[in-house]
Each structure stands twice: as C-alpha cells, then as structure tokens.
C-alpha cells in the first residue's frame with residue numbers, strides 16, 4: 541500500500557503533443573483549416589509575417605510530423621536568419637521573386653543561395669541556418685507556402701537568440717565572438 545501511494549504522488553503524465561480523439565467522434569473539421577488566402581501583416585521591423593497551420597490551428601496535425609505555413613513579404617522584406625532544430629523545410633513561391641539561402645555547418649560555412657520565381661521549390665535541410673528575402677522590383681509583394689517535417693519544429697532566430705537573450709549574454713563575450721567593439725554589441729543588444 542505504501543508503494544501504491546508513492547506512485548500516485550510521484551508521477552504525473554506529460555504528453556508531447558495533444559491527446560488523441562476517439563476515432564468515432566472525429567469530424568471533417570478536425571482535418572480542416574481555412575485562412576491561408578489571407579495576407580499576413582508585414583508592418584514590422586523585418587517586413588515579413590508567417591501564418592502557421594500547426595496542430596494548434598488544425599487538430600488533425602497531431603502526430604503526423606508535418607505542418608504548413610504561409611509567409612508574406614513586404615517589398616525587400618526578409619525572413620531573418622533562423623533555424624528549425626527539428627525540421628526540414630520545403631518552400632514554394634506563389635507570388636513574386638524570393639532570394640533564399642542556407643549555410644552549411646563548420647568548417648565550410650558555405651552559403652547555398654538562389655533566386656526563386658513563382659512555382660519554384662526549394663528545400664532547407666534540418667537544423668541549418670536559413671533566410672528568405674523578397675527581391676521583387678518596386679512595390680512587389682512576395683508570398684511563399686512552406687511545409688515543415690515536424691509538428692513542433694521550433695524556430696530559433698539567430699539575432700534574437702544571440703542579441704536578445706534574457707538575461708543578456710555578456711557583451712564582452714559577444715564582442716570577442718563577433719570580433720567587434722563592445723559598443724557595437726551594446727547597440728545591437730538594445731534593439732532586441
């Protein structure tokens with residue numbers, strides 16, 4: 541009896557994801573999302589906005605290991621360098637011209653980049669730092685649809701992680717890492 545109460549008090553069940561529904565209660569709406577025809581609001585510092593369709597928006601994405609998103613870009617807007625530690629990303633352009641790139645790991649750190657037009661498809665391997673930028677002329681907007689190979693891919697935006705850590709990563713450490721003046725590091729840290 542002592543053993544029983546020990547287990548009762550010592551464990552709670554933690555679920556990575558969401559609980560599954562009874563199959564008999566499942567309806568079409570559980571596999572459905574409407575909204576990717578809507579433009580994201582790109583009025584922000586980087587000029588882009590992602591509209592995600594994850595398990596939070598579409599319950600049927602619980603466990604298959606896949607999700608979709610729309611990314612809108614203002615003229616010259618960027619999706620800043622970032623990484624998804626748990627997902628490969630595939631992107632297609634449905635409007636405009638988008639420069640895309642990723643950087644290979646050490647020691648080469650080779651930039652693989654390309655300009656994509658409507659209908660082109662590009663893949664960003666899991667874990668690598670990558671970016672996108674609208675390079676359309678004039679006031680051209682750009683729209684991409686992406687798929688990621690995880691229900692919880694995570695996003696680590698490099699600038700936010702390095703210069704926007706809470707509390708700050710020590711500025712002298714970053715100055716040495718970036719071989720820059722501490723004042724330059726302070727200036728960048730003040731923006732994140």
Ligand SMILES: *[C@@H]1O[C@H](CO)[C@@H](O)[C@H](O)[C@H]1NC(C)=O
Nearest residue numbers: 579580581582583584585589
């Ligand atoms: C877009 O975002 C900006 C900045 O947050 C905000 O001021 C503006 O009202 C938003 N526009 C729309 C249409 O929601």
